[in-house]
Amino acid sequence: MILVPLCVLLLAVAPAVAAAQPTADESPVTLRWHRVTPAVVEGKGWTDTEGDFDRFPARAKDDLRKPVWDLSQHSAGLSVQFVSDATRIRVRWTVTQDRLALPHMPTTGVSGLDLYANERGAWYFVGGARPTESPTNDADVIVGLSPTPREFRLYLPLYNGVSRLEVGVPEEATLRFVPSSKARPVVVYGTSITQGCCASRPGMSYTAMLGRRLDVPVINLGFSGNGKAEPEVARLLAELDPAIYVLDALPNLTPQQVDERMPAFIATIRAARPRTPIVLVEHLLYPNLRFRKEKAADVATANASLRRIYETRRQAGDRHITLVPSATLLGTDGDGTVDDSHPTELGFARMVDGLEPHLRRLLPKTQTSR
Amino acid sequence: MILVPLCVLLLAVAPAVAAAQPTADESPVTLRWHRVTPAVVEGKGWTDTEGDFDRFPARAKDDLRKPVWDLSQHSAGLSVQFVSDATRIRVRWTVTQDRLALPHMPTTGVSGLDLYANERGAWYFVGGARPTESPTNDADVIVGLSPTPREFRLYLPLYNGVSRLEVGVPEEATLRFVPSSKARPVVVYGTSITQGCCASRPGMSYTAMLGRRLDVPVINLGFSGNGKAEPEVARLLAELDPAIYVLDALPNLTPQQVDERMPAFIATIRAARPRTPIVLVEHLLYPNLRFRKEKAADVATANASLRRIYETRRQAGDRHITLVPSATLLGTDGDGTVDDSHPTELGFARMVDGLEPHLRRLLPKTQTSR
Numbered sequence: 001m002i003l004v005p006l007c008v009l010l011l012a013v014a015p016a017v018a019a020a021q022p023t024a025d026e027s028p029v030t031l032r033w034h035r036v037t038p039a040v041v042e043g044k045g046w047t048d049t050e051g052d053f054d055r056f057p058a059r060a061k062d063d064l065r066k067p068v069w070d071l072s073q074h075s076a077g078l079s080v081q082f083v084s085d086a087t088r089i090r091v092r093w094t095v096t097q098d099r100l101a102l103p104h105m106p107t108t109g110v111s112g113l114d115l116y117a118n119e120r121g122a123w124y125f126v127g128g129a130r131p132t133e134s135p136t137n138d139a140d141v142i143v144g145l146s147p148t149p150r151e152f153r154l155y156l157p158l159y160n161g162v163s164r165l166e167v168g169v170p171e172e173a174t175l176r177f178v179p180s181s182k183a184r185p186v187v188v189y190g191t192s193i194t195q196g197c198c199a200s201r202p203g204m205s206y207t208a209m210l211g212r213r214l215d216v217p218v219i220n221l222g223f224s225g226n227g228k229a230e231p232e233v234a235r236l237l238a239e240l241d242p243a244i245y246v247l248d249a250l251p252n253l254t255p256q257q258v259d260e261r262m263p264a265f266i267a268t269i270r271a272a273r274p275r276t277p278i279v280l281v282e283h284l285l286y287p288n289l290r291f292r293k294e295k296a297a298d299v300a301t302a303n304a305s306l307r308r309i310y311e312t313r314r315q316a317g318d319r320h321i322t323l324v325p326s327a328t329l330l331g332t333d334g335d336g337t338v339d340d341s342h343p344t345e346l347g348f349a350r351m352v353d354g355l356e357p358h359l360r361r362l363l364p365k366t367q368t369s370r
Numbered sequence: 371m372i373l374v375p376l377c378v379l380l381l382a383v384a385p386a387v388a389a390a391q392p393t394a395d396e397s398p399v400t401l402r403w404h405r406v407t408p409a410v411v412e413g414k415g416w417t418d419t420e421g422d423f424d425r426f427p428a429r430a431k432d433d434l435r436k437p438v439w440d441l442s443q444h445s446a447g448l449s450v451q452f453v454s455d456a457t458r459i460r461v462r463w464t465v466t467q468d469r470l471a472l473p474h475m476p477t478t479g480v481s482g483l484d485l486y487a488n489e490r491g492a493w494y495f496v497g498g499a500r501p502t503e504s505p506t507n508d509a510d511v512i513v514g515l516s517p518t519p520r521e522f523r524l525y526l527p528l529y530n531g532v533s534r535l536e537v538g539v540p541e542e543a544t545l546r547f548v549p550s551s552k553a554r555p556v557v558v559y560g561t562s563i564t565q566g567c568c569a570s571r572p573g574m575s576y577t578a579m580l581g582r583r584l585d586v587p588v589i590n591l592g593f594s595g596n597g598k599a600e601p602e603v604a605r606l607l608a609e610l611d612p613a614i615y616v617l618d619a620l621p622n623l624t625p626q627q628v629d630e631r632m633p634a635f636i637a638t639i640r641a642a643r644p645r646t647p648i649v650l651v652e653h654l655l656y657p658n659l660r661f662r663k664e665k666a667a668d669v670a671t672a673n674a675s676l677r678r679i680y681e682t683r684r685q686a687g688d689r690h691i692t693l694v695p696s697a698t699l700l701g702t703d704g705d706g707t708v709d710d711s712h713p714t715e716l717g718f719a720r721m722v723d724g725l726e727p728h729l730r731r732l733l734p735k736t737q738t739s740r
Binding site for chain 2: 101104112116122198288337346
């Protein structure tokens, strides 16, 4: 059997055909479709949402700036777990926006899904589903699996909303969704980088990678261009009771806004959660700062502000606040981003290498994810 | 100054506006455009090409299968070097195909350009240019550079052809193209993976990364889905006089085709180049082979065939042939690809980590690139 060279198919044929999934097995199979309900969605901070795959509660709509609200309807960081012995797994999903890709991020990351399976406690990539049209797609994720019961995790789109999601397996296969985890999650608040720009598929955003590495639920509260540390967002974060808060919003704040907003943002969370660890992440040292002195100075100023805020809190007796320096979060060779600010998977892997030890140290020793 | 959150711009505004480059400096500047001529294109094996940025000579057109010829008109692996003291660098380029992206590879990698600058002998990413329409785009790569003369390298699109390319700098800036290197190159023959699918930008294909790491010109002869080890392609490769041949075509060959074609392919090259190192690369161990026994068996069979071919040649006295095992080329966590076969930058970086020591050992000690 030859492994299907999908890239070339796309060169030769019409778009609709070209985008056909690389199914090695085209034999007709009767599938049974299992609809994903909110109770089994992992990575949601609130259950009282407008849509099943939204990230903020419906009641927050009027308080938030419109871009924040709109972005909260992207399914970034959400996933679904199920146990199945299926040899073939198909997905059918409906997105809320026509825009399936970004110029620097493919459809697979913006609007696609990808699947992992657990093997002896570790998660391994199984396959992905490519959207080819809006709003509804229906695509094989994997065919030819050996028929062993496995635990799967399906990651949802990073830069699109989802209004409906179903998993299809051959009718003779079993499929049981796993209720969402009751473990206290890690909550990450931030920018487009947190939201997952520019992972090639949802499972490779840095919050998803952290979740797999630490075996902990992660709530992605990244809002592209809008991680602006506003009081109404701080109040929402304070409603949660996570194991750790990670605040990674500096690239969306001017140095002045760091000074003006971050102390109050932290104070709001701290008032509600006196002993929950808060991790402050410095502004990434973007690759081309070495060539742009003015931009480099701004980043240095923002990071100096964050460090002062951190030190002020420590001196005031807050023992549950941590600062993660950015020096090594993107490596030093300049190759970690697509566009000087948004990491590729290489950059995200480096970020996770840098963040993981800090978070691992702060997680409760008894933490188990389920 | 706030760092521009491009992802969010794309959510809020119309496509044409959304895709505007993240120029921090919008002040009107009179630019002088410098057209790139074939004499300064790096990574071309032949000068007698139909288009300036083609990869095979025009006379090969009738010998080659049409898909191979068509793919040879993609500018994968080509780059251009220049020295400039410009504070702003803009590019204007015309592509040959309307399709600017693939479902699993963004426009930036398929049809975009990216720029590196040399600092004390190492190459660092400067910025990229995003195509937003077909056929011609005109975009800033970088603004706000400190005005020091630097050596730059501009990488061309991986999955599109280029019919015209110009570099624009402010009229008071100097710009001098550097003639293409006279050093013996590394020639890499292979599949979509070699061609660069699915790097997010051209400078992150594995051939481009190898070129920077080893400081050697690399000729990319990757043909998506069509690295089929045909005799007519072997004859073309044998015309070249490289420092090393790397043959990385197994994912496009059935196990049977490996047996049928690779010995003759190697023999054709060897007849012309008796002592040039030939590096055989095993089929990548795709992440989900662990879940698909049948597919895994095919890959194992293909790799066993390649090893037999390698051992037969060694036993026949060929001391200039090397085999690179695939065991570590994608890592072991399954996270190196977008779709189980095409590496992301994380996968490409791992491939380069695995390939680099073999190639470094084989390069002439006196090799200098210019």
